[in-house]
Amino acid sequence: MASIALKSFIGLRQASAEKPHFTIQAKPISLNPSNHRRFQVNAAKTSPKVTGRNLRVAVVGGGPAGGAAAETLAKGGIETFLIERKMDNCKPCGGAIPLCMVGEFDLPLDIIDRRVTKMKMISPSNVAVDIGQTLKPHEYIGMVRREVLDQYLRNRASENGATVINGLFLKMEKPGDGEAPYVLHYTEYDGKVGGAGVKKSLEVDAVIGADGANSRVAKSIDAGDYEYAIAFQERIKIPDDKMVYYENLAEMYVGDDVSPDFYGWVFPKCDHVAVGTGTVTHKGDIKKFQLATRNRAKDKILGGKILRVEAHPIPEHPRPRRLAGRVALVGDAAGYVTKCSGEGIYFAAKSGRMCAEAIVEGSENGKRMVNEADLRKYLEKWDKTYWPTYKVLDVLQKVFYRSNPAREAFVEMCADEYVQKMTFDSYLYKRVVPGNPWEDLKLAVNTIGSLVRANALRREMEKLNV
Numbered sequence: 028m029a030s031i032a033l034k035s036f037i038g039l040r041q042a043s044a045e046k047p048h049f050t051i052q053a054k055p056i057s058l059n060p061s062n063h064r065r066f067q068v069n070a071a072k073t074s075p076k077v078t079g080r081n082l083r084v085a086v087v088g089g090g091p092a093g094g095a096a097a098e099t100l101a102k103g104g105i106e107t108f109l110i111e112r113k114m115d116n117c118k119p120c121g122g123a124i125p126l127c128m129v130g131e132f133d134l135p136l137d138i139i140d141r142r143v144t145k146m147k148m149i150s151p152s153n154v155a156v157d158i159g160q161t162l163k164p165h166e167y168i169g170m171v172r173r174e175v176l177d178q179y180l181r182n183r184a185s186e187n188g189a190t191v192i193n194g195l196f197l198k199m200e201k202p203g204d205g206e207a208p209y210v211l212h213y214t215e216y217d218g219k220v221g222g223a224g225v226k227k228s229l230e231v232d233a234v235i236g237a238d239g240a241n242s243r244v245a246k247s248i249d250a251g252d253y254e255y256a257i258a259f260q261e262r263i264k265i266p267d268d269k270m271v272y273y274e275n276l277a278e279m280y281v282g283d284d285v286s287p288d289f290y291g292w293v294f295p296k297c298d299h300v301a302v303g304t305g306t307v308t309h310k311g312d313i314k315k316f317q318l319a320t321r322n323r324a325k326d327k328i329l330g331g332k333i334l335r336v337e338a339h340p341i342p343e344h345p346r347p348r349r350l351a352g353r354v355a356l357v358g359d360a361a362g363y364v365t366k367c368s369g370e371g372i373y374f375a376a377k378s379g380r381m382c383a384e385a386i387v388e389g390s391e392n393g394k395r396m397v398n399e400a401d402l403r404k405y406l407e408k409w410d411k412t413y414w415p416t417y418k419v420l421d422v423l424q425k426v427f428y429r430s431n432p433a434r435e436a437f438v439e440m441c442a443d444e445y446v447q448k449m450t451f452d453s454y455l456y457k458r459v460v461p462g463n464p465w466e467d468l469k470l471a472v473n474t475i476g477s478l479v480r481a482n483a484l485r486r487e488m489e490k491l492n493v
């Protein structure tokens with residue numbers, strides 16, 4: 028969430044999914060030029076009725092995107108199949124979620140390990156700024172373990188009627204014509220460790236690809252590639268007295284040492300901390316950046332024991348294609364992680380739900396066949412709601428993550444109470460907060476001041492050749 032801090036400065040704040048509203052006029056633009064085609068066809072009126080059964084939809088992947096999609100489909104009267112290759116999957120992830128996700132997805136509080144109310148932003152020269160001082164008593168950033176969250180969402184989909192299959196999706200045969208089914212091939216496991224599994228196939232009318240960054244569904248529809256960051260994380264059990272410090276506190280480190288284009292973090296979990304970093308531009312150096320992140324936090328994690336080392340790609344932008352026929356991509360499979368903050372859990376769950384809603388609506392609760400135009404409504408809604416958010420974070424990354432002096436300026440700005448309020452309001456609630464014009468102006472002036480100082484500093488450093 029680092030860079031969200033600054034979106035108020037340029038007048039764009041995160042939009043509500045329901046009511047997009049921006050302080051500057053941002054024309055909704057499709058992320059994919061090929062998606063500009065508009066269809067006048069209303070599937071609800073023209074598609075044939077499904078007889079003798081309800082519409083069948085397969086969701087491939089049981090992370091937050093897949094779990095949320097499957098639950099919405101099942102509740103909406105769709106015959107739903109959720110295929111997950113590993114039921115105890117422990118997705119490498121910081122596990123930070125915004126407060127609004129707890130409410131919007133009705134998450135029970137006992138699946139949230141920690142409620143973070145303090146965040147330290149730490150500059151390249153180790154200047155630490157406390158953010159979070161403007162939080163109200165009930166506000167916090169949730170910290171979850173992904174194995175817990177994902178299982179909870181999958182279970183809820185199952186309780187609502189989805190058939191959950193422990194299987195590895197292999198490939199998909201596309202329908203020859205009209206309303207013919209998609210045939211999915213997968214290996215089903217019976218839960219026994221080391222079991223080779225049984226090859227099976229499944230006929231469905233539509234498919235949601237929620238199978239993450241290395242999506243096979245995306246490959247099946249030639250969705251194209253995206254640029255990605257590699258993120259590395261160590262889960263470290265630290266002594267109890269050290270854990271007290273991280274009770275409700277998270278840290279974010281910026282600097283060339285921890286990452287040339289991202290940030291390093293220490294996030295608290297139930298009984299350990301997650302220490303990690305990421306990079307797009309220097310993937311080969313990721314272990315060096317991880318070591319630097321650990322070094323920066325060394326006094327606070329001294330005596331720690333590494334429990335787990337994990338790494339995974341993080342998409343940098345949406346795939347060139349997110350939809351083909353009756354197949355749509357959601358979450359990381361589509362490429363919905365916000366640039367430079369690396370936030371993707373909420374957006375995965377939200378896109379899964381939005382895509383499923385489009386199918387439920389288009390099929391009139393499973394009674395009619397859907398077509399590409401129905402699924403496209405999800406993409407249009409998504410792009411209209413979130414495109415400016417992604418664009419703003421992209422710009423912010425370019426401005427503030429480009430050099431150590433710029434990062435010093437960034438951290439300096441984070442000390443501003445107004446920036447903090449705007450940051451947390453837009454991060455926690457994913458909605459627009461009415462700005463204060465006078466404070467906006469002050470912030471703009473301060474920002475320019477910080478950048479000027481940063482540039483002056485950079486020039487001095489260049490003269491000194493450091």
Ligand SMILES: Cc1cc2nc3c(=O)[nH]c(=O)nc-3n(C[C@H](O)[C@H](O)[C@H](O)COP(=O)(O)OP(=O)(O)OC[C@H]3O[C@@H](n4cnc5c(N)ncnc54)[C@H](O)[C@@H]3O)c2cc1C
Binds near residue numbers: 088
């Ligand atoms: C190190 C790291 C730290 C991060 N920290 C944060 C953070 O703090 N906050 C945040 O919001 N985001 C964070 N992210 C991003 C976040 O993890 C992702 O955006 C999010 O997990 C996307 O959810 P998803 O459901 O789309 O995909 P995933 O969570 O990747 O889920 C995909 C699921 O599909 C299954 N699957 C894959 N292939 C197949 C197949 N062939 N057949 C069957 N099943 C399959 C997988 O087992 C998995 O369960 C982080 C990412 C990384 C790598």
